[in-house]
Amino acid sequence: MDSDSKHGDRQHLWEKWSGNPVLGGELGTCFDLTLLKENGIYRMWFSWRPQKSIALTESLDGRHWGPPIIVLAPNPATGWEDNINRPSVLRREDGYHLWYTGRSEGCSRIGYATSRDGVIWERRSEKPVLVPELSWEKAAVMCPHVLWDEEMGKYRMWYSAGDKNREPDAIGYAESSDGLVWHKHTDNPIFRPAPEHPWEQHKVTACQVIKLEDYYVMFYIGFNHERCCHIGMARSFDGITNWERYKGNPIISPTEGAWDSEACYKPFALYDEDSDSWLLWYNGRTGHLEQIGLVVHKGYDLGF
DSSP: OOHHHHHHHHHTTEEEOTTOOSBOGGGOOEEEEEEEEETTEEEEEEEEGGGTEEEEEEESSSSSBOOOEEEEOOOGGGSSOSEEEEEEEEEETTEEEEEEEEEETTEEEEEEEEESSSSSEEESOSSOSBOOOSGGGBTEEEEEEEEEETTTTEEEEEEEEEOTTSOOOEEEEEEESSSSSOEEOTTOOSBOOOTTSGGGSSEEEEEEEEEETTEEEEEEEEEEETTEEEEEEEEESSSSSOOEEOTTOOSBOOOTTSTTSSEEEEEEEEEETTTTEEEEEEEEEETTEEEEEEEEEESSOOOO
């Protein structure tokens, strides 16, 4: 079997749900999300562009979602979060923790908030907890994804950075003991575009990282050019170095003539034990409208 046939077989392991998109329509652009499943309920925090806010919606099946409520609104008084989006939520025994992107005048920075219930959030600082300061970060740090590592006793963040008013260029890594003070990796960015793969030759951004047995698995966006992107996977033993890209990349691509015909952005995957399936939500774009859709992968094995 030739490599193209193998690629096709692998890609078909991820099937777009026939009822897509699952969120958008009259709500306008809904994009870049994070999600938890708690007591049988899916809770999605997503970026709601018309409201310049982060909203929460809930679902019993991950496909049909209730009316959203705004849970974190802009705060122009701080000078850096006129528009907020791109949340990363995790839950610990002490409650919910949220890292998000604040935008002002085209520049992006990352903030931090906490909550007892995932609905009412309190900002932990009027200042951003991560700012662009290195040459590769240019004018923007954004798209945080954060895990808590019990053995290390630290939060681990993967973030994207790059030009003002453009898609970010690559993925960096930072660590923190308290969620407020972050120490960036000395060899950032830790994940860069791969010129040998046309679908991700331009940029790689907006990842989700999952600890899966012996590996950290990354779901990420790869850009062929500024307006066209797909979704791929990679894995690493430590989540920082020696990333091995999935041979069947990209796993999700635009569908001609559909709601996601021009780009597939920001993946967020969750393994659902009840259905023995991976559920992956992403935002797709046609024209200026982005909406959120669902892709299903049967079985636990991701095929590396």
